[in-house]
Amino acid sequence: MSDSSAKDSVERHQIRVRYGETDQMGVAHHGSHIAWFEEARTEWLRSRGVSYRELEQSGVILPVVALKIDYRSTVGYDDLVLIETWVKERGRASITFAYRAVFEQEARIIAEAEITLACVDREGKVQRLPDEV
Amino acid sequence: MSDSSAKDSVERHQIRVRYGETDQMGVAHHGSHIAWFEEARTEWLRSRGVSYRELEQSGVILPVVALKIDYRSTVGYDDLVLIETWVKERGRASITFAYRAVFEQEARIIAEAEITLACVDREGKVQRLPDEV
Amino acid sequence: MSDSSAKDSVERHQIRVRYGETDQMGVAHHGSHIAWFEEARTEWLRSRGVSYRELEQSGVILPVVALKIDYRSTVGYDDLVLIETWVKERGRASITFAYRAVFEQEARIIAEAEITLACVDREGKVQRLPDEV
Amino acid sequence: MSDSSAKDSVERHQIRVRYGETDQMGVAHHGSHIAWFEEARTEWLRSRGVSYRELEQSGVILPVVALKIDYRSTVGYDDLVLIETWVKERGRASITFAYRAVFEQEARIIAEAEITLACVDREGKVQRLPDEV
Numbered sequence: 231m232s233d234s235s236a237k238d239s240v241e242r243h244q245i246r247v248r249y250g251e252t253d254q255m256g257v258a259h260h261g262s263h264i265a266w267f268e269e270a271r272t273e274w275l276r277s278r279g280v281s282y283r284e285l286e287q288s289g290v291i292l293p294v295v296a297l298k299i300d301y302r303s304t305v306g307y308d309d310l311v312l313i314e315t316w317v318k319e320r321g322r323a324s325i326t327f328a329y330r331a332v333f334e335q336e337a338r339i340i341a342e343a344e345i346t347l348a349c350v351d352r353e354g355k356v357q358r359l360p361d362e363v
Numbered sequence: 364m365s366d367s368s369a370k371d372s373v374e375r376h377q378i379r380v381r382y383g384e385t386d387q388m389g390v391a392h393h394g395s396h397i398a399w400f401e402e403a404r405t406e407w408l409r410s411r412g413v414s415y416r417e418l419e420q421s422g423v424i425l426p427v428v429a430l431k432i433d434y435r436s437t438v439g440y441d442d443l444v445l446i447e448t449w450v451k452e453r454g455r456a457s458i459t460f461a462y463r464a465v466f467e468q469e470a471r472i473i474a475e476a477e478i479t480l481a482c483v484d485r486e487g488k489v490q491r492l493p494d495e496v
Numbered sequence: 497m498s499d500s501s502a503k504d505s506v507e508r509h510q511i512r513v514r515y516g517e518t519d520q521m522g523v524a525h526h527g528s529h530i531a532w533f534e535e536a537r538t539e540w541l542r543s544r545g546v547s548y549r550e551l552e553q554s555g556v557i558l559p560v561v562a563l564k565i566d567y568r569s570t571v572g573y574d575d576l577v578l579i580e581t582w583v584k585e586r587g588r589a590s591i592t593f594a595y596r597a598v599f600e601q602e603a604r605i606i607a608e609a610e611i612t613l614a615c616v617d618r619e620g621k622v623q624r625l626p627d628e629v
Numbered sequence: 630m631s632d633s634s635a636k637d638s639v640e641r642h643q644i645r646v647r648y649g650e651t652d653q654m655g656v657a658h659h660g661s662h663i664a665w666f667e668e669a670r671t672e673w674l675r676s677r678g679v680s681y682r683e684l685e686q687s688g689v690i691l692p693v694v695a696l697k698i699d700y701r702s703t704v705g706y707d708d709l710v711l712i713e714t715w716v717k718e719r720g721r722a723s724i725t726f727a728y729r730a731v732f733e734q735e736a737r738i739i740a741e742a743e744i745t746l747a748c749v750d751r752e753g754k755v756q757r758l759p760d761e762v
Contacts, residue, residue: 246668248664248667248668249386249387249392249667249668249671249681250386250392250394250663250664250667252386252387253382253383253385253386253387254382254385254386254387254388254389254390254439254440254552255387255557255559256387257387259382259383260530260559260560260563261383261527261530261531261534264526264527264530264649265527265647265649268527268647268648268649269645269647269648272648272707281707282648282707283705283706283707286520291521293521293526293567293570294526294567295566295567296564296565296566296567297526297563297564297565298562298563298564298565299562299563299564300561300562301559301560301561301562304559304620306387306682307387307682308671308680308681308682354570379535381531381534381535382534382535382538382548383530383531383534387685388690388692393663393692393693393696394660394663394664394667397516397659397660397663398514398516398660401514401515401516401660402512402514402515405515405574414574415515415574416572416573416574419653424654426654426659426700426703427659427700428699428700429697429698429699429700430659430696430697430698431695431696431697431698432695432696432697433694433695434692434693434694434695437692437753439549440549441538441547441548441549487703515652515653515658516652516658516660518652518653519648519649519651519652519653520648520651520652520653520654520655520656520705520706521653522653523653525648525649527649572653573653
């Protein structure tokens with residue numbers, strides 16, 4: 231997938247795997263990553279001075295319209311995961327974030343992802359993405 | 364906890380344990396039961412001709428204000444669980460449901476619970492519980 | 497994505513959206529679909545006489561290694577969603593399922609997905625996919 | 630419920646409400662608190678030099694056998710919640726934690742809880758709680 235090394239706007243956010251995020255394979259369930267990427271996205275916006283909560287309250291809604299995750303290796307309960315987030319593509323009414331989840335302790339990639347959000351208003355009508363995003 | 368045998372309005376609803384509901388202990392995580400009881404509550408209402416979705420759209424909101432769960436035994440992925448739901452107590456602006464989750468295949472109780480809902484309007488103000496509930 | 501109409505081994509499984517699966521946008525959160533597809537996959541296997549639980553107990557583990565979801569429209573609490581599941585590609589040690597989630601009541605597609613599973617043993621070593629899958 | 634003020638071993642842990650933890654009432658779903666309390670419990674142990682992961686690997690398993698939550702007020706997406714955790718009761722083979730979730734910004738209590746864990750071995754047989762817990 232995308233290469234984060236060339237990007238200077240990569241935001242780093244750390245999460246710790248919750249017990250309830252594991253499944254009976256003994257590692258984090260593949261659905262857990264969705265919540266981590268979502269949390270990292272909120273922090274990416276905050277690092278740019280944007281509160282997604284306030285954006286939404288002002289009528290700018292960013293629903294996920296596509297996602298793609300490649301799982302490279304597993305991660306377990308209580309492990310610290312570094313999520314790198316950057317913008318891969320910015321359209322008139324959509325934005326695609328790229329992610330890399332890394333288990334720093336063992337210097338290995340856990341997952342890479344691309345998630346595309348549309349920009350809609352409260353009625354679900356497509357609208358222009360604000361400049362600050 | 365409560366005894367369902369004397370109640371003639373017990374509603375029975377079956378769920379199957381999802382893979383993602385297990386944790387690394389190899390059984391359903393204790394948080395999963397919350398979703399099962401919530402699903403069973405919707406079905407209890409439906410069996411009485413009430414759609415909780417329509418109730419909520421009409422301005423009758425029933426947030427959970429208290430819950431109590433006793434876990435009696437574990438249940439695993441793909442197991443069928445029978446949820447018995449009945450009303451334990453009905454107040455002017457609240458209702459308490461009792462639940463028993465049973466693993467019928469082995470005739471054992473998985474969990475017993477009591478969950479209390481308040482009745483509020485869209486602004487969160489307490490209001491009288493409708494007669495149909 | 498893939499076209500299910502030409503496939504004669506499409507398995508249909510219905511789920512009902514849980515309250516806890518919604519988020520503050522008022523519709524099912526994009527992470528919920530992961531659990532639906534996982535449940536549908538278990539049922540696809542069962543319809544072929546295969547219990548994924550027994551497979552796993554016998555040492556055949558099928559972790560998700562890639563997923564791709566396109567969200568076409570939203571679906572809300574209590575809605576019934578039909579999940580169509582079929583095999584898109586079968587490798588020596590992997591299998592890719594295709595999915596289409598449909599809101600039949602309004603004849604619209606909610607999401608399309610492709611999810612690839614690897615076949616590994618208890619130590620995580622790649623092994624040949626059993627013929628029955 | 631219990632009073633934390635008299636306890637000198639209260640551990641404080643902060644979480645931020647995830648978007649996916651909200652439901653269509655526009656606030657954190659009542660099931661989300663389970664994950665917060667679980668995360669706070671891990672941190673309570675860590676603050677005492679105990680890794681629950683290592684405990685479990687050494688054969689000391691602490692499944693939840695009872696829980697009780699009183700919801701005092703709601704909390705929304707992106708809010709910071711302070712979780713106070715302390716031990717309410719310590720038995721020979723069980724331990725009960727008390728929790729208070731506080732929304733500091735508005736100085737109000739979100740929820741109070743008591744969660745009891747049993748101490749079992751890998752086969753599920755009750756065993757003595759280690760002294761360090």
